[in-house]
Amino acid sequence: MRTRLRKGVNLFSNLFLTPAILVYSVFVIIPVFLTFYYSLTDWDGVSPKVFQWFANYKELILDENYWVVAKNNFTLVLIALVVQNPVALVLAYFVSRVAKGKGYRAFRSVYFLPVVISAAATALMFSLMFNNQVGPLNYLGRTFDWKWLDISWLSDPKIVLYVVISVQVWQYIGIQFIIFLAAIQSIPEEILESAYLDGVSNLKMVWFILLPLLWEVVQICIIWTVTGCLKAFDHAWLMTWGGPGYASTYLPVYMFRTAFKEFGFSYGCTIAISILFFSLVFTVLFKRFVSRETTQF
């Protein structure tokens, strides 16, 4: 009797697991291994693959464009870390101090709104806003004769990267904001209240009281920021196609361009593996470094 029941449970479990395991293995896990395999070959997607071990990786290291692109990507990571996260934290703290019924919900809804919009729509919206003919910034520049506003935002290689980054920050700051907000609200009210009555200023409060209390959530946000930035594709591709030249190209854009526009399938896979490598290495190192940090307390 018991074995029959056991058998029934096993049959049921296997039946229920099969679709998920099948789809997930075939369309997520196997492709990752295939990507790695392709990166070890010379292949344009049409002619036969030629296995060549790590030749693509050697080429990658010597590829000047790759490092320009990687630098752009790291710039994005850096700005997201030192601007986006801190501003999100300060915003979350301020909004958490706004009483319900005095605009708390309104602020929260508005700050999170850009996150749910598609990156493609955001990118197109901002490529119009930064268009030097119809964009409102250039309009202001022309009207008031402010030369610094009347520039070609999306075709000047010196600033285009920062324009694209600012759009990404605009869109995604809401995620960190909402995560920090939820975390702040889980802190016992008395702690913040007593600090507030002791006359601790806002910025000191954030730095000396919130940051240590929220350190765990901050870590999660840092990991998400870095891995998220390493995947950044939509904005750069749709606003500038990564140009002019490689001025606003990130690793995923370079990967897409190589694999699907120039049919360098195997080299595209090599770039993809380098993206995976950077995010895994960062996550592992960061977790190890941080866990050591917390044991000291």
Add this chain to the structure above:
Amino acid sequence: MELILTSRQYRRRFFFLRLLKYIFLFVIGIANLFPFYWTVLSSIKDNNEILVNPFALPQRVWKFSNYSDAWRDAKLASNFINTVIVTAVAVVIILLIASMAAYVISRVRPSFLLYAFFTLGIMIPVQAMIVPLFIELNLFGLTNTRIGLIIVYVAVNMSLSIFILYGFLITLPKELEDAALVDGCSNARTFFRIILPISQPGLATVGIFAVLACWNEYLIPLVLITEHRIKVISQGIQNLKSAFITDYGLVCAGIIIAVLPVIVIYVLFQEQVIKGMTAGALKG
């Protein structure tokens, strides 16, 4: 008396800081809303008015025809319908098979190994699988089909969905199945009649997250779909940019059409949307 005085002093001292704080919050709020404001206004203007009068309502004609033109001429209609079909079918399948798998590994035959296997995918960027996906779908004859897109959407959303549902199911009391078993319910019946109805909050979180992910996805259709009649809305947006770049009002109307469903969902289900978008981060 003294207490009241000190609190008054504090109030005075913090009044300006409070004011500054609110100004800061308002400025950021305006920065969040202004692009939408500008796009909505521009969507009912002609080129000339966008140029000379960017900040106010159109003064001469309210050009609502931009919307019908975007819908018809830019063929956003077919993009829109494709996206609705693909998103709806993909989300239903995700909910079904992810909850089935999450149920087994959390309650029927607990397995940390499978849990780790499934959640591994959260760390994998889509770039690390997009080339083989393209090759595989070509092999199966599934490029340029809605089914192909649906399957890939199901696959790439599996990890986070199972992760969230597992976290939800593991908290339910064990007595649920025992009672069902005593009543003679089979496992499958227990799942569909008892577990699924109880899991509604978890399913709502996953569902809304998946709806937004599928609706907003750009890179995957860009690679897998090249035939115009199968293209989805994010590709329609790209098409707007290249084909109608000189008709700015029409482009703006197209953007509004593309984001309107998402904004409606956001307004209606704000709590679940926020939960869905942050569940992965907070529990990870």
